[in-house]
Amino acid sequence: MRCRSRLEFVVFSLLIILTVHTFSAGFIYPIKNVKPRITSTFGEYRPSMTEDNPHFHMGVDLSTAYRSGVPILSITDGYIMRVDVDDNDIYGYTVYVVHDEKYILMYAHLSDFSEKLKYFAESVKREFGNRRVEIYFPKDILKVEKGETIGYSGETGEAIAPHCHLEIRSLDGKRSIDPVEIVDSLPKPNAQLEILGIRINGEDEEVGRTVHTFEGDQALIEVNARLKTDTNVLGIDSIEMYIDDTKVYEMKFDEIDLSDFNKADELFGRRSNASNYWYKLYASEELSMVKLNKLPDRFPGSSYVRIIVEDDWGRKKTLKFKLVRR
Ligand SMILES: [Zn+2]
Incomplete structure (x- = not known):
């Protein structure tokens, strides 16, 4: 009996090793x-x-x-x-x-x-x-x-x-x-997710303010976000924007259509360069990485905005502020 359970244990362990091996062998x-x-x-x-x-x-x-x-x-x-x-x-x-x-x-x-x-x-x-x-x-x-x-x-x-x-x-x-x-062997970088800047209708605003104001029907927002390692700067994976708890915009780099290859200026703000990324929160849903664009034609006079930036490894950074029409 003891022998049998020992054998079962060995077989069971082997199975675990085989299973683990199969998964990590991708x-x-x-x-x-x-x-x-x-x-x-x-x-x-x-x-x-x-x-x-x-x-x-x-x-x-x-x-x-x-x-x-x-x-x-x-x-x-x-x-x-x-x-x-x-x-x-x-x-x-x-x-x-x-x-x-x-x-x-x-x-x-x-x-x-x-x-x-x-x-x-x-x-x-x-x-x-x-x-x-x-x-x-x-x-x-x-x-x-x-x-x-x-x-x-x-x-x-x-x-x-x-x-x-x-x-x-x-x-x-x-x-x-x-x-x-897809590739499970890629390393997670040791990095900080940072939101460095915010622009509303083309005007630079101070990050971290509790109230931002805008003029006109819509507030077209751009955020300057990055993943900063000790040695370089990486891009982020996704951004969501909520107005009064309703999701109005979502962008995610899960896949990119090759027909969108040359359309980076439609998603990124004009001050972007090779290591500085301004993400528009109003790009067209026709781009493959824009999952949702339901910005109201006329924003409420006063609302609560939440912007969640996430990297490829699940790190998140959130901006919350009150948005008021001037
Ligand atoms: Zn490359």
């Missing part, structure tokens, strides 16, 4: 021997160096300690769908891996490709010179395993310093999805 972190660190989040504002319009940051950036040539590992199993050989566009050298017939994982700004892919990249370069080339592979021809090196970190394309840009697209290629929502 995705590995793509960089070894560098402290895991997110240096940019999904949805950040990006002034473009080569195009007129600024764009949204469609993935996360991961530190390679500013080094090129660091092996970038496939975070999961899949097959290579496409390789871009181009030093001049936004993404630079990029590898696309299809996982589970569900996601396309993109690794961008690479300095070089794995041995397997180098052969193809070099032969097209010989053929086409420095022109942009996209190489497409049939399904399952070039498989990759979790942990396999697919390329080396670099700063091709619009990268200011060497890093790994990890992006996740839907299989139809129409949407980019916040990697933090």
